[in-house]
Amino acid sequence: MDDLKAKTDFAGNFIEKLACCGLYPLHATGVEILQMNITRRCNLSCKHCHVQAGPGRTENMTRETMARCIRAAEYPGITTVDITGGAPEMNPDLEWFVVEMAKLGKRVLLRSNLVILLEEGFRHLPAVFAANGVEVVGSLPDYLGEGTDRQRGRDVFGRAIEAIRLLNGLGYGKPGSGLVLDLVHNPVGAYLPGEQKHLETEYRRVLGAVHGVSFNGLYCLVNCPVGRYLDYLKNSGNLRDYLMSLEASFNPESAGRVMCRTTLSVGWDGSLYDCDFNQALDLEVICSEKGKIGDVDLSILAEREIRLGGHCLACTAGAGSSCQGSLTE
Amino acid sequence: MSENYYEKADLEDFPNIGEYAPEEGEKFFEYYAVATRAGKLSEREKSLIALAVATVRHCPYCIDAYTVKCLSLGVGKDEMMEAVHVGAAMAAGDILAHSTQMRKIIKKKEM
Numbered sequence: 001m002d003d004l005k006a007k008t009d010f011a012g013n014f015i016e017k018l019a020c021c022g023l024y025p026l027h028a029t030g031v032e033i034l035q036m037n038i039t040r041r042c043n044l045s046c047k048h049c050h051v052q053a054g055p056g057r058t059e060n061m062t063r064e065t066m067a068r069c070i071r072a073a074e075y076p077g078i079t080t081v082d083i084t085g086g087a088p089e090m091n092p093d094l095e096w097f098v099v100e101m102a103k104l105g106k107r108v109l110l111r112s113n114l115v116i117l118l119e120e121g122f123r124h125l126p127a128v129f130a131a132n133g134v135e136v137v138g139s140l141p142d143y144l145g146e147g148t149d150r151q152r153g154r155d156v157f158g159r160a161i162e163a164i165r166l167l168n169g170l171g172y173g174k175p176g177s178g179l180v181l182d183l184v185h186n187p188v189g190a191y192l193p194g195e196q197k198h199l200e201t202e203y204r205r206v207l208g209a210v211h212g213v214s215f216n217g218l219y220c221l222v223n224c225p226v227g228r229y230l231d232y233l234k235n236s237g238n239l240r241d242y243l244m245s246l247e248a249s250f251n252p253e254s255a256g257r258v259m260c261r262t263t264l265s266v267g268w269d270g271s272l273y274d275c276d277f278n279q280a281l282d283l284e285v286i287c288s289e290k291g292k293i294g295d296v297d298l299s300i301l302a303e304r305e306i307r308l309g310g311h312c313l314a315c316t317a318g319a320g321s322s323c324q325g326s327l328t329e
Numbered sequence: 330m331s332e333n334y335y336e337k338a339d340l341e342d343f344p345n346i347g348e349y350a351p352e353e354g355e356k357f358f359e360y361y362a363v364a365t366r367a368g369k370l371s372e373r374e375k376s377l378i379a380l381a382v383a384t385v386r387h388c389p390y391c392i393d394a395y396t397v398k399c400l401s402l403g404v405g406k407d408e409m410m411e412a413v414h415v416g417a418a419m420a421a422g423d424i425l426a427h428s429t430q431m432r433k434i435i436k437k438k439e440m
Contacts, residue, residue, distance in 0.1 A: 192401055194403060198402060202403050248341070
């Protein structure tokens with residue numbers, strides 16, 4: 001019975017595993033990536049969405065908070081600015097934000113569900129992204145239409161392919177253009193992704209040969225047991241097995257490279273988090289100074305202790321998982 | 330001891346099969362790793378072979394493990410089912426080929 005209890009204390013077991021490899025307490029090693037979740041609104045309501053975004057959500061980052069993010073992004077350690085949501089395109093100030101952020105000369109990523117780029121009122125955005133050198137990270141969980149539609153909604157795959165074609169037309173995902181289009185794979189179900197290199201080959205083969213579209217790279221993400229994905233795991237009776245498989249796949253090498261160690265995540269209201277998952281769980285950063293983005297000295301946050309939970313096992317499983325894909329070969 | 334011979338949780342015990350014979354266990358796992366990793370055949374091809382063998386051998390643990398592995402590798406459900414049919418056809422062929430023995434005996438025994 002004690003064994004069973006220990007087996008199901010996933011947060012405790014995670015901390016124990018980190019301690020075994022000398023990583024507990026886990027500390028940040030810098031702030032290199034500033035990730036901002038600028039809206040919970042989305043035109044889709046995907047079954048795995050950890051922030052439970054959808055058309056009915058109203059939370060949007062204001063232009064004032066965006067301006068504070070831009071000032072924060074001037075911090076010399078920050079190399080990458082990562083804009084996410086929801087569908088970030090649905091924040092009415094996105095265009096202004098992208099243009100201002102691009103002036104800093106740092107790498108700017110925008111996470112898109114792709115299909116929004118075909119909708120009325122958003123079709124001009126790919127050209128804005130291209131003009132400002134914004135890298136597009138597009139969600140495409142499966143290179144097979146059936147899987148993508150099962151997770152993201154009817155006909156999403158077909159429309160996503162159409163959006164990739166539109167981006168390709170601007171030079172995105174084409175060699176020599178300097179415009180980067182990366183795709184994101186995450187499993188459509190209660191299992192872990194396969195090897196990123198292998199899946200990228202399959203994506204390239206099918207998307208190229210069957211659909212005639214191209215992209216730069218594939219990021220493989222492990223679904224994190226938070227939000228709608230957690231609900232799915234519970235409702236389908238897969239929760240225990242999934243957590244057990246995450247725990248069994250714990251990789252110390254991945255643990256040392258987790259994204260939260262170099263990332264600061266900003267919520268729509270300027271609150272600060274270690275990652276987008278902690279943001280969804282409303283677990284703000286542990287820091288002696290309290291405040292929103294712009295209030296707290298980033299050099300203090302660069303050495304903060306990371307707030308941990310059982311869900312963190314998703315980032316340390318196998319080759320590891322981050323917003324930029326696998327962490328190890 | 331559980332009430333059932335097959336328990337899902339038993340799959341988690343697989344890494345412990347070297348208990349009581351650690352040297353053999355270690356050699357088996359080394360062999361298993363080499364045989365199933367990508368070589369001239371890809372990991373994807375080998376996983377489909379393993380899935381077909383698992384169903385033919387009626388091994389619930391291997392069916393579980395290799396169905397999940399195929400999903401992880403992005404193998405389509407139709408591809409997995411095709412692999413199972415290869416196994417089914419081989420098993421049926423194996424049975425029917427043994428009818429040769431029956432037919433030979435019939436021909437020998439009947440006037």
